[in-house]
Amino acid sequence: MDALIIAAGYGSRLAEISPSKPLTPVCGVPLIEIGIRQAMIAGVTRVVVVTGHRADMVEAALADISLRLGIEVVPVRLADWSTPNGHSVMAGATRCDGDYLLMMADHMFEADILARLLAEGAPDRGVTLAIDRRVDNPLVDPDDATWVRMDDAGRILAIGKTIAPYDAVDCGAFLATPELAQAIREAIAAGKSGSLSDGMQILADKGRAATMDIDDAWWMDVDDPRAHALAEELAPWHLSQSFAGMGGE
Template sequence: MIDTAILLAAGAGTRLRSAAESKPLCPVAGKPLIDHAIERMAAAGIARVIVVTGYRAEAIEAHLSARDWPITVEIARSADWRQPNGVSALAAAPLLDGEASLLAMCDHLVAPALYARMAKAGAGDGLKLGIDRRLGHPWIDPEDVTCVATADDRIVAIGKGIEPHDCYDTGVFAVGGAFFDALMELEAPSITEAVRVLTGEGRAGIVDCSDLDWIDVDDPRALAAAEAWLARGD
């Protein structure tokens, strides 16, 4: 059972800039996105979260230090938040001591049960990705979502706009040392490219989370959908 998570909060979030200068601090139903993520991880049984900061790091870190959290919160700074997101993931690796962890995105509002399912599934011999088979879901931005093609319990292809695809990437992974090894081999480390490396080795598995809600709060339309979701009390 995984009890540590990496929460990526390093990007600039330009598509949500009209709502907040810092996307992790963007309020959704009166609470910053990063608070939703950390509290929902705690509700899922995660004991420790490593938050990776970058853009406007000082503001995010000040916010984190000002609160008493229900889980242990640690900080790692991205070497360069302008680089692909794998660089930010690598910033957390030295704090893991080789243990498997969840890897999640700060701008994804996720049902706690999804985090819990991924923590229980573990990373296997490489990684596992939470996937959603509800193609065409109204919360999904077809121009931005990462698509996934699967066979049995494995990923066979991943990327934005790939065809054919049979599910979406929820943005929640269980990752082990092989994932970070793959990132370190890449000239421009991105999470998707590392998944492709492990896919080629047959070590990228899936966990079906189609029954659990999540939303990528990446632009004003998604922000409105997230507000409506939370207003229903989910």
């Protein structure tokens, strides 16, 4: 299966650490490489990466990562990387075959989360989102998190940064079908900005947005210096296979 990794944005809050958010090192390994390695461990065989800010630098790094790890990495450059993240999904999805694992370049996941997500495909859903019901998780920044409200069956009713009440936090990993990119297009046609959450809400309104509870598995969003410091401390313990032989343990 393919993975689609969104890596186009500026990442202003990490700019003091690295000129490129996806190339920000955690224990000496770039975030984008950690994501690719964890996806490979979970069973992904090809990776599409949407680039934008510092695209030349990121794409050069991707070529090196592809060679070293022995996996095909396909860069897709977004002309206007200031657009909402749904535009990256639409651009990258054109290069994916069928369903795909969708990941954010600044998120890290235990491979078990991703492996379980890859097995969640079913004809009654257009997307499945990994969610964490630990809404008080100290690794989650409540001011930046995307929240999820669900029905009793775990289907998404509402998703966004400002919804209330909510039941869980969006972990930033999805098993997507071609319906997701189409839903983002529908949202734009309806006057929305084209964020990923806009498309997710379209699918939620159709009863096509499912969730997968990660239970007590580990993940985090590396979005600012505080999170980066925590990642440096915690990632080698939870993502040991990604750091093996690279000086990260």
